[in-house]
Amino acid sequence: MAIHILGIRHHGPGSARNVKTFLESVKPDIVLVEGPPEADGILQWAAHEEMRPPVAILCYQPDNPRQSSFYPFAEFSPEWQAILYAKRQNIHIRFMDLPVAHQYALENEAQAAISSQPENAGQETAPSPPQDENTTTVPGQPAIENEVLHEIPVRYDVASLAHAAGYDDGEKWWEHMFEHRADNQDIFTAVMEGMGSLREIYDGKDNKLELLREAHMRKVIRQAEREMFQNIAVICGAWHAPALHNMPPQKGDNELLKGLSKVKTECTWVPWTNSRLSLYSGYGAGINSPGWYEHIWHHQEDDGTKWLVKVAKLFREKQMDTSVAHVIEASRLANALAALRNLPKAGLEELNEATLSVLCGGEPVLLSLVQAELIVNNRIGEVPVDIPKPPLQQDIEKIQKRLRLPAAADWKDYLLDLRKENDLERSVFLHRLQILELKWGHRSDVTGKGTFKEQWRLQWDPGFSVDIIEKGVWGNTVEEAATGYLVHLAKEAADLPAVGKLLEAAIPAELPLAVDALIQRINNLAAASSDVVQLMEVLPGLVEVSRYGNVRKTDAALVMGIVESMTVRICINLPPACQAIDEDAAAHLQALFPKLNDAINLLQHGELTGQWEQTLKVISQNQGTAPVLAGYATRLLADRKLLTGDELVKAFYYAMSSASGPGIAAAWLEGFLTGSGAILLLDNDLWGVVSSWVEQLEEDMFIEVLPLLRRTFSNFSRPERKKLGEMVKRGGRAAVPVTEKSFDGQRAEQGIPVVMALLGLQH
Template sequence: MDSHLHLLGVRHHGPGSAALLVAALDRLDPAVVLIEGAPEGEALAPHVRGDGLKPPVAMLFYAPGEAKRAVFAPFAEFSPEWQAMRWALARGRPLRFIDWPASVSLAFTQKDEDAEAQRSDPLDLLAEAAGVANGEALWNTLVEESGGASDPVAAFAAIGEAMTEARRHAEESGAPAARRDAIREAFMRLSIRKALQDFGGAVVAIVGAWHIDGLRAKVSPTVDKATIKGLAKVKVEATWAPWTDSRLAFASGYGAGVVSPGWFRHLWRAYREETFEPLSFAAGWQARTATLLRAEGFAASPAAAIEAARLTLSLCGLRDLATPGLDEMRDGALAALCNGDPVPLRVVERRLYIGETIGEISGDAPQSPLARDLALWQKRVRLEPKDIESDIRLDLRTEAGLAKSTLLHRLLLLGVSWGTLIEADAGRGTFREIWRLSWRPEFSVALAEALIYGVTIEEAAGNIIRDRAAHCARVMDMAKIVRASLVADLPDAAGAAISALQALAVDASDLTDLMLAIAPLASALRYGVARRLPEEALRALVHALAVEVNAGVRIGSRQLAADVAAARVAAMRGFDEALAIFDAPDLVAGWRKALTLIVEDEQSAPAAAGFALRRLLDLGLWTAEAAAAAFVRRMSAAPLEAGAFLEHFVAGGAEILLQDAALLALVDAFIVDLDDDSFLAALPLLRRAFSGFDSTARIRLIDGVAQGRRTLSHAPAPEPEEDDPAFAAALPLLLRILGLEAAS
């Protein structure tokens, strides 16, 4: 390599590295600046100079139409590459990206990834020699938290030598070389040679410190060209995307992440001052700590913050450090601001150490049309993306609440789960929604992928509904599509989905599917006042489906397998609830008649009969005598059938047995009369039947049985003796059935 070349090894996100780099660039004044980055990013780099980007942001490279093929190149304001771009652009120097192209990296297959050797951190070797805990702590102490260096070029030379030795030691110890590194370094060496040919002055290449030795290696251009020849490629598009502090953190799984982005941002702002003053630096951090603690209700006075800063500097001296590190700041705050109690620090550590900043993209900085439309929506509805979970409550009767809800529902259709609906219809009326919001950078990929459906959120969401409706073959799934289109306020797309659902329902034969389809549609009708709904068409559709269910549910409930019967009962329960909110007396009357027929039909599946009888009792439509007769008839069946009936009969809660002594006596008699084999066969069903009861209800059931079978059946009997040997003998079995073994 040429003597005009200066290889500067950095950490990809480090304030000390960034400060050293800016000083080195000022000293070297290169003719061209080379950066370890995908060449497709060169077209995005000029926007770094203006005000359209507020880091953290990332270059997003993606393969159109393939959501899994995407890669981010994130930057914080304390990233050396970010500062290098700003330095070059401010001085009009050429800027080149020299890493392997994104078109190649995105084609690097999963098989290739799995074959890569997982190398250990080379800094750990240096840390072990220096007697430091780990490589992270060593690098932070020597570079990021050093307070700067008088000769930045010499500092980078020392970093290069240290990393070269660490890499050679790793290779000599038998660690296999990564194919990825070999390919990337071949691309970088070729780009460096090209820059040396094109420019006569100094050439500065800013790369990860690990690559210094590889780029210095004496490899011929012919070998490098052979290394990259024939590599698979994919078509790539590039744009800017917002990033977040949490995704810069190592805890997010980001390989080049840092432990504390919040701390590094504080360091970088200190390095930007003309002089680095340790007391002011420590006081600023502790003041922020105190502010966050007070916001959470903890006592943290300004005087305590000053004392924490002084204690931090004292610890720094005791530990022979030039400037305080994060550990010293934490220890100082723990002692002076928290009185040794770690709990207050844990409460604020997410905002303090990680940070909650989300980058912004505006002006003419390129981003996908959907991302730009989302930014306009966010301003319009005043819904700011945050890098921390937060809950919002929306009243759909207000214009602002409805607009927010519409946006969040449409984004869900696009695969952007910025909001998760955790509760609907909460509070008075039927017009409340509670959403849990948390923004993640990966949503930028989903927005880019959704471009095939449209360039605005409304257009893309509507086309997604149409596409799903065109490929949907199940009535239940189609009903969910209809509801999604309605709550997302997409009336045209909803009309198409309703038509598709009507066509499917004509040939539908699965009653379970039909019942499951009605629930989301009936629920959607409850929003009729708040949202634009094709209410007449939707109500007619629900009515037609419900009529078909009422007509066919009796015959359709005969001789069902156990798993099919369980699914059918769940659907029946949802259908029953849907009719209650649909407000159609004729349908309700038809449903109740169908429930009666199911109970009376000897061929009905025991699970369906159990649900039907319980529902009729809860509604007060059957007398206790009639219900008891039906109960006895069903419980006289084979043990497995009787157990299935009982499971779904008691599924509505324990009150029916607690309030009706006769029914409890019947259940008791059924269990007592089982022989050993029948009991073992029915035990799982019995346990499942009683598993929904809380502990209080179970204890009350035991107390009821303890009063004696004669008392439960209302037969006159003398007072039971204080000690009942028969009940004592049966008690362990009863506890086992009720799942109360521990109570014994």
């Protein structure tokens, strides 16, 4: 009976090639691979013709999907090659790591223990130490290992061996020693000895999770021996190889594994991306250059020329001139550097230096393009459509295919015209995913005043698989899940603004059941609410919702009833709310006025418009109104042409008179001039009132109100401030407005034929 322990790096073409060669030579009758035993049942899919790495095994706890782990595989992963070999040779293959059912249970117990400690009450949990090199978790999810299970976070790895060999970079040392090595005979013996030396320095006895994992690996090996397998191949991380080669007594392992609790888990295959294999993603076993490793896996004999051809092709696609001579010179330089450094052939470092010098002309910005497009190469894998998946994920993939919205790892932009049926369906689908908090699509503003266009930027992330599983409890289809989740959020929401935002999200997602529930919730909250500020915050969003009636075939009348009711309440309660308030409260209300004013204008509802205008008059004339709000209400009345000419000047004189304190007058002026000072440039009378008021201020009063005036005028545009300054210089005369008396109709009529001719029309 022979047991072959193959210590490998989890994602390395050299290790993958060595494993493949070794298995083909020894021809084992069973292969044991470091990985979750729960996934043994889905290994049959690995050899499926539609499986395209990079892919990952997703293990998760069904009743707590956030408790999940990914086990990624690239084509150049040694474990992947071992799995393919076993499937092609039709021999047994098993995963042998500690089941994730136990790992999740240990994690849950550890988190419960930390939460129950009195000194930790109300405090955030301390960050977990680095995870094991073979797993990665969803961003924001606690790592499997934590302070209880992993008390000593120090870890000795290939970086220690690289340092001993005189390298400051473990990645570079590994690449030189293994990825480009010509003679790999006895390579696994060398790895075993090297890691054995490291384990003598750090025995790992204080790392409970590591001890459990290695004990279970040895248990699986012993089980294979009892089943009379004669030729056993074990593929594991290099760190674990000595622990599996020098087996301790079985009794100790049994005692260690005895009584472990577990939880229910499920597993499936999901597509993965090269970027998530990279070290920069936070993946514990990440590599710097997945795209480069993929290249040397397929082109082991390449001396760098084929890689440089890829670089040149990329530059040409980006409209950058790159000749064959550039490639030849870069190849010569890379190989010369390798020779000077006593390397068997040019590696990525040498090729990057040659690319920077010859192809990039010394510009590091161009090299960053190579890094993103080739060295990392953010490609997404594929899994067979027949793989068992949660119902919600199946529905999402079905809709993606029908609407021709492929899940891509790179950004892709879509400009949707909602007047087209397919684009409208795409928009509805993306809005529903946003409700489910699946951030596949990011919406941006589109220039123009129409509501029939939407700009979306899509980028798929493998981590969405966990989000989909989590949201699957709300329904088996996208529509059902989005509706159920919205109704749940509506019940949980405690204030009007929160429910209003949910309604704004529900309308473009075309979820009528959710809309009905949200409107009922808003009605209930609005009826019980006496806070006019909340009503003002919600109303503009509801008015905006009504605009979708034409484009999205939504019954906008559903919201008009509540809009009318809320507008009436606002008009009744707003004047008292503007009285006897401090400066901060007045500023908050003032910020809501323009949105509310625009919303009422948008409605074009005569009765509501009349009520709003009457409310503005009451606010502007009430002596108890905060001055800044009284000034702004007066400005809105002037903009609506309800206060003009002598009447406007009279209101101005009254507010700026000496009877009013300087601070009150300055605040009123600030409110009136909010947003624009153009009215002072066009109306000599108003300018005269302001100018006279400033001139009559005594020195101490002027110093008191100066900060307010500076704040008011600093909000004007630069051209407005310049024009106002010029008016002061020339004695305070505004531009002469155009009136009916100064308009020469006969002269204007003479230009009409010319304009019509320019437009190609006949007069």
